[in-house]
Amino acid sequence: MVARRIAIASPVNVAGETAPQTLRGPGWDGRFTVLILFLPPALLLFTLFVVLPIGEAAWYSAFNWNGFGRPTNWIGLDNYRFVLETRAFWLALRNNGLIIAVSLAIQLPLALALALMLAEKFRGAVALRMLFFMPYILAEIATGLIFSFVYDGDYGLVASIWRTFGAEPPHLLASTDTAMLAVLIVVVWKYFGFHMMLFIAALQSLDKSLVEAARIDGATRTQTLRHVVIPLLYPTIRLSVFFAIIGSLQLFDLVMPLTRGGPADSSNTMVSFLYNNGISRMRVGYGSAIGVILFAICVTFAFTYKRWFMRDE
Amino acid sequence: MRLLGKLGLAAVACLLWASSASADTTVKWLHIEVNPAQVKIWEEVARSYEASHPGVKVEMQFLENEAYKAKLPTILQSKDRPHIIYSWAGGVLKTQIEAGVLEDITDSVKSGGYSDTIAPAALAAFTQNGRVFGLPIALSQVGFLYNKDLMAKGNVDASKIKTWDDLLGAVKTLKAAGVTPIVVGGADKWPLHFYWTHLAVRIGGKPAFDAALKGENGGFAGETFQKSGELFKQLVDLQPFQNGFLGFKNPQAVGYFGDGKAAMILAISSFYHTQRALAADKVGLSDDKLGWFDFPVVPGGKGEPSDTLGGITGWLITKGAPKEATDFLKFFISKDVQARLAAGNFIVPVVKGGEAGLNSAFMKQIAANLAKSNYHQNFYDQSLGPSVGRVVNDVTAEIAGGSMSPQDAAKAIQAAYKQGN
Numbered sequence: 001m002v003a004r005r006i007a008i009a010s011p012v013n014v015a016g017e018t019a020p021q022t023l024r025g026p027g028w029d030g031r032f033t034v035l036i037l038f039l040p041p042a043l044l045l046f047t048l049f050v051v052l053p054i055g056e057a058a059w060y061s062a063f064n065w066n067g068f069g070r071p072t073n074w075i076g077l078d079n080y081r082f083v084l085e086t087r088a089f090w091l092a093l094r095n096n097g098l099i100i101a102v103s104l105a106i107q108l109p110l111a112l113a114l115a116l117m118l119a120e121k122f123r124g125a126v127a128l129r130m131l132f133f134m135p136y137i138l139a140e141i142a143t144g145l146i147f148s149f150v151y152d153g154d155y156g157l158v159a160s161i162w163r164t165f166g167a168e169p170p171h172l173l174a175s176t177d178t179a180m181l182a183v184l185i186v187v188v189w190k191y192f193g194f195h196m197m198l199f200i201a202a203l204q205s206l207d208k209s210l211v212e213a214a215r216i217d218g219a220t221r222t223q224t225l226r227h228v229v230i231p232l233l234y235p236t237i238r239l240s241v242f243f244a245i246i247g248s249l250q251l252f253d254l255v256m257p258l259t260r261g262g263p264a265d266s267s268n269t270m271v272s273f274l275y276n277n278g279i280s281r282m283r284v285g286y287g288s289a290i291g292v293i294l295f296a297i298c299v300t301f302a303f304t305y306k307r308w309f310m311r312d313e
Numbered sequence: 314m315r316l317l318g319k320l321g322l323a324a325v326a327c328l329l330w331a332s333s334a335s336a337d338t339t340v341k342w343l344h345i346e347v348n349p350a351q352v353k354i355w356e357e358v359a360r361s362y363e364a365s366h367p368g369v370k371v372e373m374q375f376l377e378n379e380a381y382k383a384k385l386p387t388i389l390q391s392k393d394r395p396h397i398i399y400s401w402a403g404g405v406l407k408t409q410i411e412a413g414v415l416e417d418i419t420d421s422v423k424s425g426g427y428s429d430t431i432a433p434a435a436l437a438a439f440t441q442n443g444r445v446f447g448l449p450i451a452l453s454q455v456g457f458l459y460n461k462d463l464m465a466k467g468n469v470d471a472s473k474i475k476t477w478d479d480l481l482g483a484v485k486t487l488k489a490a491g492v493t494p495i496v497v498g499g500a501d502k503w504p505l506h507f508y509w510t511h512l513a514v515r516i517g518g519k520p521a522f523d524a525a526l527k528g529e530n531g532g533f534a535g536e537t538f539q540k541s542g543e544l545f546k547q548l549v550d551l552q553p554f555q556n557g558f559l560g561f562k563n564p565q566a567v568g569y570f571g572d573g574k575a576a577m578i579l580a581i582s583s584f585y586h587t588q589r590a591l592a593a594d595k596v597g598l599s600d601d602k603l604g605w606f607d608f609p610v611v612p613g614g615k616g617e618p619s620d621t622l623g624g625i626t627g628w629l630i631t632k633g634a635p636k637e638a639t640d641f642l643k644f645f646i647s648k649d650v651q652a653r654l655a656a657g658n659f660i661v662p663v664v665k666g667g668e669a670g671l672n673s674a675f676m677k678q679i680a681a682n683l684a685k686s687n688y689h690q691n692f693y694d695q696s697l698g699p700s701v702g703r704v705v706n707d708v709t710a711e712i713a714g715g716s717m718s719p720q721d722a723a724k725a726i727q728a729a730y731k732q733g734n
Contacts, residue, residue: 064732066700067386068412082732153557171557174499176716262500263559264716265707279383282408282699 054295061288071285079289088265089290092273095180099248099269102184103191108240111192112233115199116225129200133193140190144257147186148173151258176266179259183267186254191247195240202236203229238309245305249298270294339370340638343388343395345381348590351659355645362644369637382699389414389631396634397642400447402438402625403691404698409629415446416630421639422448430648434689435663438625447629448646451660452683454582454623455507459604463576467492471606477512477544480609484553487576494553496575498563499713502706503694507579508548509709509722510693511608511622512541518616519688525730534727542712542719544611549713559714564591571597579608581624582679586658605675607682621686624695627663697730704729 061079063071083089114132118125135143150157153171162169172182206229214224230237252271255261261268261276268276274294278287342359346352352373359371374395376384381399388394389409400406409415422428422445428436435449459471467490469483487494498504513521517537525533555561555575564587570578571592578584585605589597610618628646630639644650651667654660661680662668671677683689694702708725711717717725 066408066698068390068408068414153560171560174557174560176714259560260500262502262710264711264714276703280379280699281703282386 054292057288057291057295059288060285061292063285064283065285066282067284075285079286080293082286083289083293086277088268088273088277091265092261092268092270095268096249096251096270098180099184099187099251100245102188103244103248104241107188107192108195108237108244110188111195111240112199112237114192115196115203116229118196119200119203129197132196135190135192136194136197138190140253141257143186143190144254147182148258151182173259174263176263179263179267183255183258186258187248187251190254191244195244198236198240198243199233202233206232242302242305242310245301246298249294249301270297337368337370338635338637339372340397340635340641341372341374341395342397342638342641343374343376343381343399345376345378345399347377348587348659350657351654354650354653354657354659358645358650359641362641366637366640369641371641394631396631396638398629398631400439400627400629401692401695402447402449402627403696404702405695406439406446406629407441408698410441410446414632416632416634416639417444417446418630418639419443419445421636421643427643430665431646432663432665435625435627438691439627439629447627448642449625449627449663450646450651451626451654452623452663452689453626453661454621454679454682455511455579456582456605456607456682457577458570458580458584458588459577459606460570460573460575460598461602461604463487463492463573464604466490467494467576469576471604474606474609477515477547477609477611481547481551484548484551488551488553493555493575494551495577495579496555496561496566496569497558497579497713498561498566499554499559499710500561501563502710503692504563504566504579505713506692506694506706506709507622508545509541509712510690510705511579512544512611513538514620514622514688514690515608515611515616516540516544516614518614518620519690520615522690532727533730534723538723538726539720542709542722545709545712546719549715554713559710567591568593573598573602582661582676583659585673585675600673600675603675605678617687619682619686620688620690621683622690622692623683625689625691700732701726701729 060071062074062076064073064075064079065071118129118132138146149155151172153159153169153174156169158172159169170178172178210228210232211224214228219227250271251269252275255267255269255272256275259267261272265273270290271294274287274290278284278290344352344355346355356373359373363369363371385398385405389398389412394414428445431449432452435452436445439445439447439449457471457474461471464471464487467483467487469486471483474480474483484494521530521535521537524530525535525538530536555566555569558566561569566578567580567584567588568591569575570580570584571588572594582605585603589595591597607618608622610616628642630642646664648664648666651660651662651664652670655662655667655670655676656672658671658673658676661676661683662670668677668680671680690696692702693705696702697705704726708717708722712719712722
């Protein structure tokens with residue numbers, strides 16, 4: 001590992017040290033042409049579809065506006081105050097926290113364990129991988145609808161399981177105590193396959209000789225796993241964690257068909273809260289304020305995470 | 314050169330085609346109706362209008378209810394907006410008028426005495442400051458539909474349910490007899506808001522609502538609206554609804570009633586019809602098994618027993634629509650078409666003479682109720698506009714779920730009303 005790193009690094013060093021003058025001139029020119037040619041389209045698209053909408057949302061969030069005509073009723077930061085005063089906002093934030101916690105504490109370990117088993121070559125491995133990956137392929141809305149039938153307290157699968165034990169089946173989605181739990185189960189079910197696939201891909205591209213070397217040195221299976229395989233997986237795990245957290249913050253289309261954020265806002269996420277309170281109520285300013293807050297959370301997280309954990313990549 | 318010539322020819326051809334096409338007018342009509350039987354009649358009306366008006370084409374577009382409400386502000390401000398759109402009148406209509414996205418059709422509606430054929434109260438819902446922006450198509454009433462067999466099983470005489478306490482008593486008796494008293498689509502929230510708002514109509518009548526709009530007597534946090542919540546809570550505390558009612562969407566709940574699994578449902582009069590389609594066997598309850606009683610009165614309440622809660626729905630003409638759009642709408646809202654829709658039990662007509670088409674005793678009774686009502690309160694979630702109306706829906710669902718007190722609910726509505734206005 002160490003040797004390889006030096007091997008990759010050295011040409012750069014050599015080029016940089018020996019002939020800086022001669023290389024920099026034409027190199028910069030070439031890069032400049034590339035920049036002139038290739039940057040504007042990307043920059044234009046990025047500005048049009050990312051920067052401008054964010055700016056607009058920030059602008060709208062200072063108005064009490066229902067979406068008709070031009071916003072005129074300037075209320076400064078009041079929308080932010082209204083959002084922070086809403087109990088449902090804090091519930092939504094808590095729920096996003098719960099989703100992140102469950103993703104990290106249950107979903108990723110589960111995905112990793114399965115990946116470690118299924119990365120080996122044995123009969124049926126590919127079929128099992130496909131099977132676990134299936135939920136991820138399914139559209140979110142379809143998943144939500146399927147599970148709303150599964151959870152149905154009268155006709156659903158859960159109800160019939162309950163009845164075989166002679167108990168009165170609960171309506172999981174209709175109670176403030178269980179609705180979020182039901183959503184969390186679906187989230188884990190839906191996305192563990194995706195993370196499993198990431199891990200399998202990483203495991204398969206691992207340098208097998210390192211594992212073999214550990215074996216020859218007399219390391220047990222657990223020791224190999226703990227001290228060789230998992231450390232080698234760190235880059236992928238960090239990426240997986242990143243995806244899981246950003247995905248959790250943006251969760252929306254699973255929640256809508258299942259509970260629409262209800263009952264009594266108990267299963268709202270930030271985005272479904274934005275939809276229910278901003279868009280359905282035609283309060284564009286208020287909704288924009290929620291959007292800006294969510295954006296701030298995501299950006300802060302993404303940059304901090306990159307800076308702290310993903311510096312090497 | 315040859316290629317250029319060809320291109321030139323093609324361009325000329327295009328121009329010619331375009332100009333000939335623009336001689337025809339297309340009326341774009343956006344609707345949210347999901348009942349294919351009713352849409353079929355509309356289609357036929359459109360085709361017959363096209364036949365008698367050469368050069369005019371009526372094009373129907375569909376959007377789902379919730380999607381329609383969410384997209385409407387954007388749709389209305391696009392250049393390609395539809396000409397005729399659906400409306401529940403009330404606060405949303407008011408906003409649209411103020412934003413200037415609707416066409417003033419007063420002159421066309423008044424000409425030839427057309428406006429006199431329409432029930433004045435229904436037309437008034439689409440009129441602001443004497444200017445007309447749309448036409449009503451139907452009225453509906455909220456009240457209790459009940460299953461005669463299940464009521465008999467619980468030994469409850471539905472015709473004796475006159476006061477709120479009678480209703481509470483009936484719920485207790487039915488529960489004791491092992492019958493689910495009431496089914497409700499709590500996940501959609503608005504079916505629950507009927508309880509709270511109809512109680513407010515009974516307790517305070519029209520004066521209380523008008524005063525609240527002006528912010529008098531504590532607005533929507535005032536006594537009338539707190540009491541509505543308290544009485545509603547009395548009902549909720551009896552656990553009258555089916556298990557898991559907060560997870561039921563309205564179509565599910567109506568189907569549950571149609572399947573004969575609950576004794577009552579607080580219904581819009583049109584559920585009389587939709588319970589058949591939504592029942593598991595697609596047959597539902599037949600007329601002889603189905604009964605109706607008006608929402609019970611509250612002793613000491615200022616509202617008249619004849620006051621009604623319900624919908625006034627209709628069609629609006631958008632700004633810049635061709636005059637053919639208004640003309641078609643007048644053709645559509647006419648005695649003949651109304652009678653035809655009434656005959657299918659789809660609507661309670663708003664055009665005079667349209668009620669001749671009503672052929673079921675049930676719909677005739679609803680029409681009679683509406684005719685003698687002096688105060689027809691439009692659904693709160695429509696009349697107050699989405700920013701306040703949705704809050705009414707939310708808090709009534711919270712009272713039903715036991716997570717909010719009637720006092721806090723009333724305060725939350727007043728807070729939303731103040732924030733939005």
